Amino acid sequence: MKDLGTSKEFLKAQEVEWETVGEGVRRQIMGYDEKILLVKVHFKKGGIGPMHEHHHSQVTYVESGKFELTIGEETKMMEGGDSFYIPPHKMHGAICREEGILIDVFSPIREDFF
Template sequence: MTEHFSTEAAGTPVAPGRYVRVDDVEAVEFVEGLEFRPVLAENTMANFVSFAENTTAPMHVHAEEQITIVLDGEFEFTLDGDTRVMRAGDVAVIPSWVPHGARTTNTTCREIDVFNPPRESLLDHARKQNDR
């Protein structure tokens, strides 16, 4: 237990810590009704995602690993050919290059995507947020 909460530094901080208010992150839309608000750390990205009703994130693949965590609402999520309804508290683990996509019908959905390394297609937008 004490090892998990150690206060002995075994290295040097690579950057200062900071706080971010998600609502202050400028949203980017690649698909109408699908808003991304990426927050960038040194080696990891958390992307706060909002789906409007009847919105589709098309099937796609990417090099980055992804963990999707549903906060509220629901959506249909397809992961490597398996489709299921995900709701608050549900998590999908998506290895590199595994096909996945999602869609809402008559509901909205808020979720977080965690990427490691940071998702290449969101990097420029996320870096601009860090400069604010």
């Protein structure tokens, strides 16, 4: 595992660059060390987080919008105020049905985001 260091202790959203990661999907990395990573992901309506899996534990808070979320074989509509947990190596993905923001927390850090 390469040493990515740690983020600054205070991160102002307007000072953190957005990175486009897909059609209608962009993210801000909002804090991390080698054990944990917080990412804000903005989806336009119709934006897709394709089905995938990874070895990280993930917890996500739906800040706003509506998302059709699939974890394994189960699909549910999630909206602002909801949250979900994705165990390591579980296939998952999302389709944005109403523009919104997801707040993702990963442990350990997602090195592939850097």
